Amino acid sequence: MENSYDIAVIGGGILGLATARALNERAPRARLVVLEKEAKLATHQTGNNSGVIHSGIYYKPGSYKAKLCVEGKGLMLEFCQKHGIRVDHVGKVIVATEPAELPRLQTLYERGIANGVPVEMIEPAQLREIEPHAKALRAIRSPSTAIVDYKEVCSAMTRELTARGVTIETNARVTSITRTADAIDLETPRAVVRARRIVNCAGLYSDVVARMAGARVNLKIIPPPDADRAR
Numbered sequence: 434m435e436n437s438y439d440i441a442v443i444g445g446g447i448l449g450l451a452t453a454r455a456l457n458e459r460a461p462r463a464r465l466v467v468l469e470k471e472a473k474l475a476t477h478q479t480g481n482n483s484g485v486i487h488s489g490i491y492y493k494p495g496s497y498k499a500k501l502c503v504e505g506k507g508l509m510l511e512f513c514q515k516h517g518i519r520v521d522h523v524g525k526v527i528v529a530t531e532p533a534e535l536p537r538l539q540t541l542y543e544r545g546i547a548n549g550v551p552v553e554m555i556e557p558a559q560l561r562e563i564e565p566h567a568k569a570l571r572a573i574r575s576p577s578t579a580i581v582d583y584k585e586v587c588s589a590m591t592r593e594l595t596a597r598g599v600t601i602e603t604n605a606r607v608t609s610i611t612r613t614a615d616a617i618d619l620e621t622p623r624a625v626v627r628a629r630r631i632v633n634c635a636g637l638y639s640d641v642v643a644r645m646a647g648a649r650v651n652l653k654i655i656p657p658p659d660a661d662r663a664r
């Protein structure tokens with residue numbers, strides 16, 4: 434059958450593209466497709482976020498979030514360097530403006546140290562030198578936090594995927610998922626796409642897609658489904 438793949442990734446944000454990339458690295462011969470409902474990739478969270486490459490301060494030491502944030506930051510910088518994507522190493526300050534926030538600031542500082550992230554506790558005078566518009570009782574300086582344009586990152590991933598033979602379909606909203614005896618049929622406006630496995634990377638719609646696939650999902654992504662989400 435035409436439109437037949439080993440794996441279909443639903444969602445063309447950074448997670449869908451990075452998942453397709455990782456699958457292609459592990460199984461270069463697998464036939465992969467990324468299905469994105471919009472006309473362009475990365476138009477939802479990925480293309481509208483703050484562009485921060487987080488350093489790993491916030492997460493509980495020892496957790497996967499902490500470990501993967503620190504590891505992911507290194508990999509993201511490597512990827513950007515390889516593809517000539519501009520990264521601004523602007524650093525970041527986290528401020529406590531009221532006495533009640535000081536213990537939380539201290540906790541973040543300790544987490545940063547425990548996670549192996551360079552952090553420094555600074556006083557108001559040092560803060561003014563870094564950011565004259567900020568006022569605080571104390572602040573944390575995180576020199577390794579950086580910013581990048583994640584749309585550019587996604588464009589580079591897309592070029593790489595296309596060059597490796599991965600199919601990327603836009604205007605391909607998955608509207609129904611049907612399991613057959615030996616495959617999974619995904620209905621999209623242009624065609625039925627058949628895959629042996631699917632990966633749900635539909636971002637804020639991933640609960641809708643999971644239900645479509647027959648999963649019993651005991652959660653709801655807020656805000657609740659609007660007319661667009663319900664489709």
Ligand SMILES: Cc1cc2nc3c(=O)[nH]c(=O)nc-3n(C[C@H](O)[C@H](O)[C@H](O)COP(=O)(O)OP(=O)(O)OC[C@H]3O[C@@H](n4cnc5c(N)ncnc54)[C@H](O)[C@@H]3O)c2cc1C
Binds near residue numbers: 446470480482484485
């Ligand atoms: C305001 C804001 C600021 C943020 N700032 C940062 C930051 O500075 N740094 C950082 O690292 N993270 C930040 N994040 C988090 C980050 O943006 C997200 O974790 C990341 O973009 C999620 O990527 P995603 O691919 O899962 O989701 P998305 O980018 O939302 O992609 C999901 C894709 O799935 C598609 N889709 C949905 N349903 C279907 C369907 N049925 N069929 C086909 N396609 C479908 C959508 O059209 C969409 O393109 C921020 C998030 C927000 C909301």
